Amino acid sequence: MKIEVYSPTIRRKEMDAVLTAMVEDKIGPGDRTRLLIQIAREYIHFDYAIALRSPAIALHLALKALNPQPGQGIIISALSPGYYSVVIEDMGLRPLYCDVSPSFPCMSRETIEQLIKETGNETTACCIVLHHTLGYIPDTGSISELGLPVIEDISHSYGVLSDEDGTTGGPATSEKSTEPGELFPKERPQGVFTILGLEERDVLTSGGGALLCAMNRRGSAVLRNYGELPPEYRLPDVNAAMAIVQFKEAKRNQEKRREFARVYTQSSLRTHHKRFVPLEDGDYNNYAFSLVLETGFKDVLAYARKKEIVIESAFEQTVQAQAASDTGNRNAVSAQRDYNHCPAAYSLSLRTVLFPLYPRLGVQEVERVSKLIMTLP
Numbered sequence: 001m002k003i004e005v006y007s008p009t010i011r012r013k014e015m016d017a018v019l020t021a022m023v024e025d026k027i028g029p030g031d032r033t034r035l036l037i038q039i040a041r042e043y044i045h046f047d048y049a050i051a052l053r054s055p056a057i058a059l060h061l062a063l064k065a066l067n068p069q070p071g072q073g074i075i076i077s078a079l080s081p082g083y084y085s086v087v088i089e090d091m092g093l094r095p096l097y098c099d100v101s102p103s104f105p106c107m108s109r110e111t112i113e114q115l116i117k118e119t120g121n122e123t124t125a126c127c128i129v130l131h132h133t134l135g136y137i138p139d140t141g142s143i144s145e146l147g148l149p150v151i152e153d154i155s156h157s158y159g160v161l162s163d164e165d166g167t168t169g170g171p172a173t174s175e176k177s178t179e180p181g182e183l184f185p186k187e188r189p190q191g192v193f194t195i196l197g198l199e200e201r202d203v204l205t206s207g208g209g210a211l212l213c214a215m216n217r218r219g220s221a222v223l224r225n226y227g228e229l230p231p232e233y234r235l236p237d238v239n240a241a242m243a244i245v246q247f248k249e250a251k252r253n254q255e256k257r258r259e260f261a262r263v264y265t266q267s268s269l270r271t272h273h274k275r276f277v278p279l280e281d282g283d284y285n286n287y288a289f290s291l292v293l294e295t296g297f298k299d300v301l302a303y304a305r306k307k308e309i310v311i312e313s314a315f316e317q318t319v320q321a322q323a324a325s326d327t328g329n330r331n332a333v334s335a336q337r338d339y340n341h342c343p344a345a346y347s348l349s350l351r352t353v354l355f356p357l358y359p360r361l362g363v364q365e366v367e368r369v370s371k372l373i374m375t376l377p
Contacts, residue, residue: 017241032237046213048220051235055197058212068126078345099342106138132157135287155197206243256359257286267374289357314352
């Protein structure tokens with residue numbers, strides 16, 4: 001039986017919660033959406049948040065709240081989600097594409113400084129949108145020292161588990177957890193605004209949507225201006241019902257991911273392909289299991305197909321991939337022109353592969369994927 005590369009973790013609890021909302025005719029924005037924000041605050045410790053229908057709306061409002069001037073630049077990774085460039089250009093702003101490290105899929109302070117040096121006075125940067133690509137967490141503290149406002153996207157990195165000694169890796173301050181196994185305990189992202197996507201392939205899903213969070217009082221004061229958006233912008237109760245259960249089940253799902261990833265890691269040690277490593281001693285939420293191939297992607301894809309296991313390019317939904325595949329699109333043409341200084345991102349986009357890793361996998365399925373990784377050409 002074929003093993004898919006991805007499957008959302010929807011169990012009976014999520015189904016019952018959604019069905020209850022439907023039976024009660026509570027499907028538009030309402031009490032469940034407000035409850036979702038209350039519950040999310042216990043985990044992410046934001047000052048204020050809005051539940052929205054999509055991450056694209058969340059990014060638009062976060063940028064709007066920073067009051068950029070027409071034509072200003074927004075620094076994003078070349079491996080950011082494809083919708084980033086669409087939102088930025090539709091706002092009359094310019095995406096400034098930043099390279100990543102050859103061994104780490106996120107922007108760093110060094111790559112951002114290099115970008116600023118190369119662009120010079122051509123485009124004044126307004127802010128940095130820092131995507132936690134594949135769940136890996138960049139050095140937000142160091143990047144924040146550059147003096148530009150930071151918008152963090154933790155859609156893939158939510159749920160970093162504490163280590164046994166009680167410390168926690170993640171987009172957080174230096175405070176420590178007092179209870180091993182908590183999710184973002186007493187800690188929170190460092191950006192002015194934080195986006196937590198709730199789309200199908202995010203760590204938590206509501207079937208679609210996002211939370212836009214202000215992490216301090218200053219950001220909260222600005223974001224409250226958008227607190228009474230029309231219902232067409234806000235997350236419906238039927239989606240919020242699913243997201244509430246996802247928050248409550250996150251620790252259980254995270255432990256499953258960690259368990260499976262340990263098996264895959266042992267298998268990967270017997271190959272010549274490489275893995276990304278979290279910065280310093282930071283933990284990883286095992287959003288995905290990826291390998292940077294030393295051989296051709298087509299050979300590995302064909303081998304996996306014979307084993308009835310689906311794998312895919314890790315960055316096929318990024319602005320980099322869109323630029324490479326659609327030269328007729330106006331956003332893609334702009335991206336192509338600016339990608340000359342992103343060789344590491346380009347290389348990784350051609351060689352990084354995702355393997356099935358999600359909590360609903362069975363023991364036999366994990367063994368099959370593990371054997372595939374171990375015997376890759």
